[in-house]
Amino acid sequence: MNRSFIGRNPSILIFLLVLAIFTIGVTFMSEAFGAGMISTSFVKTLGKTLCLALVAVAMDLIWGYAGILSLGHFAFFGLGGYMIGMWLMYERTREIVESSMMEAPIPPTEQEIVDGIGNQIFGVVGSSEFPAVWAFADSLVLQLALVVLVPGLLAFVFGWLAFRSRVTGVYLSILTQAMTLALSLYLFQNDSGLRGNNGLSGLQNLPGLDDVSQDYVSMWFFWGSALALALGYVFAAWIVSGKFGSVIRGIRDNEARVRFLGYSVEGYKLFLFTVTAMIAGIAGALYYPQAGIINPAEIAPIASIYLAVWVAIGGRGRLYGAVIGAVFVSLVSTYFTGGQAPDINLGFYTIQWVDWWTILLGLSFVLVTLFAPQGIGGLFDLVSGRHHPDRHGADLGPDHGSLREEEAEE
Amino acid sequence: MSQLLEVNGISVTFDGFRAINNLSFNIGRAELRAIIGPNGAGKTTFMDIVTGKTKPDEGTVLWGEMSRNLIGMNEARIAQEGIGRKFQKPTVFEDQSVEDNLLMALRNNRRAFAVLFWKPTDADMNRVSELAAEIGLSNALGRKAGELSHGQKQWLEIGMLLAQEPKLLLVDEPAAGMTPEEREKTTDILVEAAKTRAVVVVEHDMEFVRRLNCKVTVLHEGSVLAEGSLDHVTANKQVIDVYLGR
Ligand SMILES: Nc1ncnc2c1ncn2[C@@H]1O[C@H](COP(=O)(O)OP(=O)(O)O)[C@@H](O)[C@H]1O
Ligand SMILES: [Mg+2]
Numbered sequence: 001m002n003r004s005f006i007g008r009n010p011s012i013l014i015f016l017l018v019l020a021i022f023t024i025g026v027t028f029m030s031e032a033f034g035a036g037m038i039s040t041s042f043v044k045t046l047g048k049t050l051c052l053a054l055v056a057v058a059m060d061l062i063w064g065y066a067g068i069l070s071l072g073h074f075a076f077f078g079l080g081g082y083m084i085g086m087w088l089m090y091e092r093t094r095e096i097v098e099s100s101m102m103e104a105p106i107p108p109t110e111q112e113i114v115d116g117i118g119n120q121i122f123g124v125v126g127s128s129e130f131p132a133v134w135a136f137a138d139s140l141v142l143q144l145a146l147v148v149l150v151p152g153l154l155a156f157v158f159g160w161l162a163f164r165s166r167v168t169g170v171y172l173s174i175l176t177q178a179m180t181l182a183l184s185l186y187l188f189q190n191d192s193g194l195r196g197n198n199g200l201s202g203l204q205n206l207p208g209l210d211d212v213s214q215d216y217v218s219m220w221f222f223w224g225s226a227l228a229l230a231l232g233y234v235f236a237a238w239i240v241s242g243k244f245g246s247v248i249r250g251i252r253d254n255e256a257r258v259r260f261l262g263y264s265v266e267g268y269k270l271f272l273f274t275v276t277a278m279i280a281g282i283a284g285a286l287y288y289p290q291a292g293i294i295n296p297a298e299i300a301p302i303a304s305i306y307l308a309v310w311v312a313i314g315g316r317g318r319l320y321g322a323v324i325g326a327v328f329v330s331l332v333s334t335y336f337t338g339g340q341a342p343d344i345n346l347g348f349y350t351i352q353w354v355d356w357w358t359i360l361l362g363l364s365f366v367l368v369t370l371f372a373p374q375g376i377g378g379l380f381d382l383v384s385g386r387h388h389p390d391r392h393g394a395d396l397g398p399d400h401g402s403l404r405e406e407e408a409e410e
Numbered sequence: 411m412s413q414l415l416e417v418n419g420i421s422v423t424f425d426g427f428r429a430i431n432n433l434s435f436n437i438g439r440a441e442l443r444a445i446i447g448p449n450g451a452g453k454t455t456f457m458d459i460v461t462g463k464t465k466p467d468e469g470t471v472l473w474g475e476m477s478r479n480l481i482g483m484n485e486a487r488i489a490q491e492g493i494g495r496k497f498q499k500p501t502v503f504e505d506q507s508v509e510d511n512l513l514m515a516l517r518n519n520r521r522a523f524a525v526l527f528w529k530p531t532d533a534d535m536n537r538v539s540e541l542a543a544e545i546g547l548s549n550a551l552g553r554k555a556g557e558l559s560h561g562q563k564q565w566l567e568i569g570m571l572l573a574q575e576p577k578l579l580l581v582d583e584p585a586a587g588m589t590p591e592e593r594e595k596t597t598d599i600l601v602e603a604a605k606t607r608a609v610v611v612v613e614h615d616m617e618f619v620r621r622l623n624c625k626v627t628v629l630h631e632g633s634v635l636a637e638g639s640l641d642h643v644t645a646n647k648q649v650i651d652v653y654l655g656r
Contacts, residue, residue, distance in 0.1 A: 244526045246510045250503045257501045260461060261574065262489035262520050271522045 005241060012237050015320050016230055023226040030222075032215040040218045044290045047222035049330050051287035052310070054229045056326035057236050057319055058276035058283070059307050064316030065240050066272050067252025069169075071304045072158075072176030073280045075183050076151035078299035080281030081288030082187075083150055085200035086134060087143035088289060091207035093120045094138075124198045131193030147285040148278040154179075155277030156270065163266040163273070168255070180301045187296035199295025203288055218290065225286045229323075232279055236319055239275075248272060309365045315377025324376050333357065412475065414439045414608050415578055420459060420469030421632075429455045430466065431632035437578070442604035444619045444640075445612045447629035448653050453612045454498060456629070457580045461495050462488040474577070490520060494576035498583045498612075500563035504556030508547055508566060511555050512538045515570035537573070544599065545569040561592040568599055578608045585618045597621045616640075628653065 006012055028034035030043055038046075055077050062068050097116035101108040108116070118128040136142035162175055190196035206217055239245060247268060250258045255265050288294040307326075314325020335341055336357035344351040368375055417435040421428065430452045437443055445453055458464035460471055462485040471480040473491060480488055489495075503511050516534055519525070530538075542548045545565040550558065555566055564584055571579055581600065585593045593615075601622065603609055613619050619626060619640060626643050628635040630652050636643040643649050 239526070242526070243510075243513060243528050244522070246503070246506055246514045247525060249506060250514060253503055253505055254501055256463070256485075257497070257503070259485035260489050260495045261515055261570070262486050263525075264484075264486040264520065264522075268522050 005238060009237055009241055011318075011320055012234060015233060015323070019226060019230055019233075023223065026222065027219065030215070030219055032213075032219045040215050043218045043222050045331075045334060047218065047225045047290045048287050049327055050222070050225035050229045051283045051290070052330050053323040053326040054225070054232045054283040054286075055280045055307060056310050056314070056322040057229070057232055058279040059311045060316055060319055060322035061236050061239065061279075062272055062276045063308065063311060064318070064322065065245065065252065066248040066269065068269060068273065069173045069308065070176045070273065070276075071173050071301065071308060072180045073276065074303035074307050075180040075299050076155060076277040076280035077284035077287070078294065078303075079151045079154065079183075080147045080284030081291075081294045081298070082194060082200065083143050083146040083281070084285040085203050085288055085294050086137045086194075087140050088203045088205070088207065089121060089200050090117065090134070090137040091140075092202055092205050093117045095207055095210075096120065122195065125190040125196050127190075131191075133193045144285075147281050151277040151281035151284075152274050155274045159270045159273040163269045166266075177301045177304070180299060180304055184296045184299040184301070187299065197295055197297070199293055199298075200288075201293040203294065204290070204292040206289075221286060221290045225290075228282060228286055232282070233319060233323070236279075239272075240319075244268075309361065312365060313368050313375055315375025318377045318380075320380075321375050321377025328376065329361070333361070336360075413437060414441075414474065415460070416470075416472040416477070417456075417460065418470045418472070420466040420471065422455065422459065422464060422466045429632050430459065433469070433629075433633050435627065435634065437608045437610060439577070439608060440604065440606060442601065442609050442622060442624040443611070444622050444624055444626045445610060445629055446614070446616075446619060446626060446643075446653070447635075451629040452632040453629055454582055455632075457495060457582055457610075457612070460488075460580060461485060461493055486520070489574070489576075492575075492577035494571040494574045494579050496564075496567050496571055496579070496581045496584060498586065500560065500567050502555040502558075502563050502566045502570065504554065506555060507552055508542070508555055508558070509538060509551040511566060511570055512541055512551075512573050515573035517573065517575045541569045541573055544572070546595070561588045564588060564592075564596070565599075568596070572603060576607065579603060579610065581609065581611045583612055583614065585613060585615055593618055594621070616644075 026038060026043065026046060029037040031038070031040050055073060059070070059073050062070050062073070094113065094117050097113055097120060098108075101113065101116060114130070115128065118130050122128050122130075130137075136146065158176075158179055162172060167175060186192055187194055188197050194200065204214060204217065206212070209217070240248070247258060247263055250261075250263075251265055251268060259265050288298075306329075310325040310329045311322045312325070313329055314323065315321025336353040339354060341353040341357075343353065372378060374381065413436045415435075415437050417433065419432050419434055420430055421432055422430045433452070433456065435456070445456070447453055455464060459466050460480065462480065462483055466481065469481075472478065473480050473493075478491075480491070480493075483491070503514070506514075513530060513534070516537060518528065518534070538551070539548065542551055545568060547558075547562060547566060547569065550562070555563065558566060564587070568581070568584065571581070584596050584600070588596060597618065600609055600611060604624075611619075611622060613622075623640075625638065626640050627637045628643050628646075628649050630648075635652065636646045636649050
């Protein structure tokens with residue numbers, strides 16, 4: 001208890017070290033700053049993967065630690081993406097509109113420019129009026145604030161209603177799915193104000209930075225994603241390290257008991273649900289400029305389920321497990337669905353990975369859940385068990401089933 | 411004399427079955443009380459009502475100097491008022507260390523933000539060692555609660571109760587599954603605790619109740635059948651019929 005936060009959690013240092021080495025390594029292999037061994041599009045893939053790792057950390061906080069299986073955190077991720085996408089698209093379109101109008105003999109008025117932007121952005125949905133939700137789209141600062149405020153507010157309102165009525169377990173998971181579905185269906189509508197199924201596009205182009213090549217932009221976002229992951233990880237580790245962590249793990253294991261200790265379980269859940277939604281929003285705001293496009297399909301209920309699958313495969317209840325799961329599964333998934341994996345010809349049937357990958361993933365999920373609930377992260381216990389024979393001298397426990405000392409001696 | 415807890419005429423019905431029937435019960439500020447009664451008499455349900463888990467259909471539960479009605483408050487609020495509860499089956503946080511279990515129970519600010527920034531002071535740590543010594547778990551502070559024996563878990567839960575510093579302790583069958591020596595030690599802890607606060611112990615085992623040496627309330631079919639010293643109630647004809655005689 002007297003040791004420092006990092007001292008008590010050496011895994012944080014290890015994680016930060018690995019992340020730093022990875023970031024520097026990628027930098028020196030990139031097109032922009034190094035040998036060019038890694039293509040710009042793969043840098044983007046890696047940067048996006050770091051964002052997925054960050055939203056997985058949030059998922060692990062809410063599910064792995066507090067035991068709330070939210071199947072809606074990808075909706076918060078998508079909302080974060082939409083919020084930053086609005087500014088990117090607005091400002092970028094303004095540049096295009098302004099430069100084309102400047103060629104006209106009479107200089108355009110401010111209103112004409114705004115109308116021009118509206119025409120450009122909303123032409124695809126047969127409109128040119130700016131919906132009310134775009135009110136702040138010309139302000140980077142406000143849209144950045146909305147990246148956390150919109151997911152945070154939605155999570156707060158949803159959580160307040162659900163937790164107050166003591167909805168738990170699978171019912172809560174279903175409710176979060178319903179919320180996600182409702183949001184994506186709403187966004188699919190043309191009059192949602194966010195361009196319906198077209199979504200927001202061209203997000204990879206940063207306004208005012210036309211002459212900077214994507215080689216550089218991709219690296220900036222890669223660094224930004226790495227930094228956000230580092231900060232998010234340390235923040236999450238801090239949250240779970242102290243008494244707050246004890247309380248939320250208590251809620252996961254026996255929420256009634258926590259209530260009788262005098263803790264307002266609903267308040268803790270609401271706090272954590274909202275904070276993790278905000279983290280998810282930040283992750284999404286870094287992800288979609290690297291993806292270049294966001295549309296309502298990104299928010300589909302299945303995306304949030306995948307998120308849970310990553311965390312389960314990586315190992316829930318340990319933050320690095322979530323990161324490992326997200327990185328591993330999403331990269332392998334890119335490999336299989338990107339058409340890079342060679343088809344396997346069985347003579348009578350050809351296994352095409354694009355189709356079979358989902359089945360493989362589902363199968364791994366079931367196998368991990370049944371046979372290795374600790375996930376990939378559980379492998380680290382084997383290693384750390386050997387390197388920390390601290391348990392010497394501790395008695396073996398009342399029933400001799402817990403062979404702690406013997407394990408440590410190996 | 412003002413009472414700490416006054417339960418007046420509470421009743422509760424589960425699907426047409428009257429589990430608690432017009433029950434009244436009082437306890438003073440520093441008093442030890444045993445509640446006995448056959449299985450299904452409503453002992454646990456009575457505790458559920460006092461701690462806010464179950465809402466009674468009628469009646470009042472008045473608490474403290476101000477005689478505030480506890481009915482309608484949620485569990486956390488009632489716990490903060492100073493009512494601690496030990497469950498029939500030991501419920502500790504098995505995945506966490508004995509120390510973390512005790513720290514979580516220590517009487518401190520329960521609000522999320524305060525807890526987030528909370529750091530144990532020396533006083534807190536001393537209190538934890540004191541409690542650990544009292545419940546015989548000084549050498550087990552770093553161990554996961556799940557590794558403890560059944561009896562040790564019961565004690566840990568009692569230790570967590572004491573850490574809350576409640577004004578009223580409700581203890582549901584603390585001696586269940588304990589060895590005779592463990593039972594003896596449990597009696598000592600409860601008798602000691604009752605010197606400074608109210609303690610209500612639900613128990614089946616007559617030997618255990620005898621050793622507590624306190625006033626006894628006999629519950630039957632959701633209401634009080636008899637009340638008084640153990641010898642007094644065991645001499646009661648009705649008590650013998652419904653409980654002891656079987
Ligand atoms: N939530 C509930 N729903 C339905 N019946 C209940 C519920 N809780 C308790 N009961 C019934 O109320 C009666 C009293 O139970 P309980 O208080 O647990 O008895 P005791 O603790 O004295 O053995 C029992 O018949 C039990 O089946
Ligand atoms: Mg009972």
